[in-house]
Amino acid sequence: MTWRAFIIGLLGAVGLCLLTPINDFAMGNTYLTGNHFPVGVVFMLLILTLVVNVVIKLVNARWALRQSELMLVWCMMLVSANVPSSGLMRYWFPSAASAPYLAQRSDKYWEDDVLQVAPEGILLSNDPKSVAARKFYDGTPMDEVVRVPWSRWTRVIVTWSVFIWLYYLATFFLFGMLRRQWVESERLMFPLARVPLEFTEGSGGRQLLPTLFRNKAFLIGALLAVLFGIIRLSPLFFGAEEGMRLRLPVRQVFEDTDWYRMYIADGWIYPIAIGFAFLVPSDISLSMWFFYLFTRAEVLGAYYIGKPLEEGPWGPFLQWQQAGAFVALTVGMFWAARRHLWRVFRKAVGFGAPVSDADEPIGYRLCFWGLLVCIVGMIAWYMYFGMAFLSAVFLLALIFSIVLVHARLVAQGGLFFTQQGWSPPDILHGITGGRAFSGAATVVAQVQHAIFISDAREILSPHATNSLRISSVFEKHRRLFLPIMVVTLLAGIIASGYSTLRLVYYKEGALNVKQTYAVMYKPLRLYDRTHLMLDKPAESATKSYGGLASGIGLMAALVVLRGRFYWWPIHALGFAVANSWCITQLWFCFLLGWLVKVIILKFGSGSILRGARMFFLGVIMAESAMVGLTTLFSLVTGIRTGSIFLSN
Numbered sequence: 001m002t003w004r005a006f007i008i009g010l011l012g013a014v015g016l017c018l019l020t021p022i023n024d025f026a027m028g029n030t031y032l033t034g035n036h037f038p039v040g041v042v043f044m045l046l047i048l049t050l051v052v053n054v055v056i057k058l059v060n061a062r063w064a065l066r067q068s069e070l071m072l073v074w075c076m077m078l079v080s081a082n083v084p085s086s087g088l089m090r091y092w093f094p095s096a097a098s099a100p101y102l103a104q105r106s107d108k109y110w111e112d113d114v115l116q117v118a119p120e121g122i123l124l125s126n127d128p129k130s131v132a133a134r135k136f137y138d139g140t141p142m143d144e145v146v147r148v149p150w151s152r153w154t155r156v157i158v159t160w161s162v163f164i165w166l167y168y169l170a171t172f173f174l175f176g177m178l179r180r181q182w183v184e185s186e187r188l189m190f191p192l193a194r195v196p197l198e199f200t201e202g203s204g205g206r207q208l209l210p211t212l213f214r215n216k217a218f219l220i221g222a223l224l225a226v227l228f229g230i231i232r233l234s235p236l237f238f239g240a241e242e243g244m245r246l247r248l249p250v251r252q253v254f255e256d257t258d259w260y261r262m263y264i265a266d267g268w269i270y271p272i273a274i275g276f277a278f279l280v281p282s283d284i285s286l287s288m289w290f291f292y293l294f295t296r297a298e299v300l301g302a303y304y305i306g307k308p309l310e311e312g313p314w315g316p317f318l319q320w321q322q323a324g325a326f327v328a329l330t331v332g333m334f335w336a337a338r339r340h341l342w343r344v345f346r347k348a349v350g351f352g353a354p355v356s357d358a359d360e361p362i363g364y365r366l367c368f369w370g371l372l373v374c375i376v377g378m379i380a381w382y383m384y385f386g387m388a389f390l391s392a393v394f395l396l397a398l399i400f401s402i403v404l405v406h407a408r409l410v411a412q413g414g415l416f417f418t419q420q421g422w423s424p425p426d427i428l429h430g431i432t433g434g435r436a437f438s439g440a441a442t443v444v445a446q447v448q449h450a451i452f453i454s455d456a457r458e459i460l461s462p463h464a465t466n467s468l469r470i471s472s473v474f475e476k477h478r479r480l481f482l483p484i485m486v487v488t489l490l491a492g493i494i495a496s497g498y499s500t501l502r503l504v505y506y507k508e509g510a511l512n513v514k515q516t517y518a519v520m521y522k523p524l525r526l527y528d529r530t531h532l533m534l535d536k537p538a539e540s541a542t543k544s545y546g547g548l549a550s551g552i553g554l555m556a557a558l559v560v561l562r563g564r565f566y567w568w569p570i571h572a573l574g575f576a577v578a579n580s581w582c583i584t585q586l587w588f589c590f591l592l593g594w595l596v597k598v599i600i601l602k603f604g605s606g607s608i609l610r611g612a613r614m615f616f617l618g619v620i621m622a623e624s625a626m627v628g629l630t631t632l633f634s635l636v637t638g639i640r641t642g643s644i645f646l647s648n
Helices: 003-026 039-059 067-080 089-102 131-138 150-185 191-199 216-238 258-262 271-279 282-304 316-336 338-349 364-384 389-411 424-431 439-452 460-473 478-508 517-535 545-564 581-603 606-637
Strands: none
Touching: 003 039, 003 067, 003 089, 003 478, 003 606, 039 067, 039 191, 039 606, 067 191, 067 460, 067 478, 089 131, 089 439, 089 478, 089 517, 131 478, 150 338, 150 364, 150 389, 150 439, 150 460, 150 478, 191 271, 191 389, 191 460, 191 606, 216 606, 258 282, 271 282, 271 581, 271 606, 282 316, 282 581, 316 338, 316 389, 316 424, 316 545, 338 364, 364 389, 364 439, 389 424, 389 439, 389 460, 424 439, 439 517, 460 478, 581 606
């Protein structure tokens, strides 16, 4: 860790957080931070490695940025990528401003319950005639100066910031405790962390380019990915509004048959996803597409036995099944780490033989006591707004099961894009028959879920655990890791908050931006659901105990089989994400990646396998470079390149 790396990383993080709201919300371009391998961060690494470092070496090779410095920049920007879009800003301010503004619609009755019971500080205003909310949606006329009513937003920002920081710190403390278990004991691959690590090897040497650029397979993969990207962009050269998205029309094949009821998504082709699918073990890539098809077969099977699932794959049964799978997998992860966690506990309380944590970026005492304080703080925050103690405890437990499973999906499964289809507030509401939350607590729980958890494509935990894995390359001052991440997050929140409010919504108006999902469709669903829970708590308590039991039972069986029998061919991880929107986009890519790897393992040699690995590293980095270049082109010219790359 060096001062120049810290300054570069901080400037990069602030720049990313300023630019992302304009790019994502106002212009509707390909998301700069739209997954766990954010293109904005990758593009910055490419610029530093292939442009800045080359220029520095031409002047004096001793001044070149070393791998540890590049990785500090990567970690800082990676963690900050959680803030400016779906991880926080995409839903925070729209959720706070939409309730009073949209309550004016004649078909909405939120004024009678949602606005009446919402605690102060949770929403921008409890008044449907709020001027601040109206200007948020209408924007500022071109002949007027843009003014953000900061005085109206202050309480909202302060109220939610308490929870934000407790949640962020708890995430770092939790994975600080688990880092050694996952890295050294379970030896997870961390493919999303290994790619930048391998790409930057040799960056500080005398050669102009990193070591990978002397590998033919890497260069071939990069070249083919660039050519493939140009082909997908080619319609833009002939006046088309968007580029080309390649897919296998699976749904058309099953049309007019009973199999159409399975709602199998088309096979989208994304080279970067195929690359990550190849990098992970074949049993994991197999599980991703196998369990996706398994859940679709459940839908068809239910239809054949005369008990069709309500709303098919998006109905209560499969949502509750996924919730059960998350809970069972979380228990399994803690059980596997029980001995390590016991040693951490003994270190924290000074009991028994000490365990060394000298090489850990966050000391175990700080992790344990910090996590405990953060958990108590979050429970107290919930209770301050009227939530019962047990409801707060169980809600937080379900939230952190999501936090843990998403980190595992990324660290072990190579999924650079993750989501889940179930909601912790809805699960608790259903189990208790509508009695889990008071009126105020219902609003708090639903809004909090919408902001932080509902769209987990940029949730903090994968960024945090990948950064903690990368911290092993830091040569000195490793204990500065957490303070640096805190400073970076603080700077990112300030920069992205200013950009979101001042440069996007109060300038353009939420009704005028290209990306309207977060300001219209999402709030309508959020507050319609909240209104229903308040108005008809018992009737709205949808439940599916069969789905919950099947999720817990099947996941538990898979975890036990995997742990007891080395020959068991299918990993449990794919079952956790089988009913998520992300896997509808990725299942075919994982099928292709699995198929390529199995064929090479069956008929190829070790050298071919190593060459294929280098090939797909080239594909991943070149694909990311293409996304960065086309997004930069869109920002400069105002021409949208469309969602040809998986970032939206």
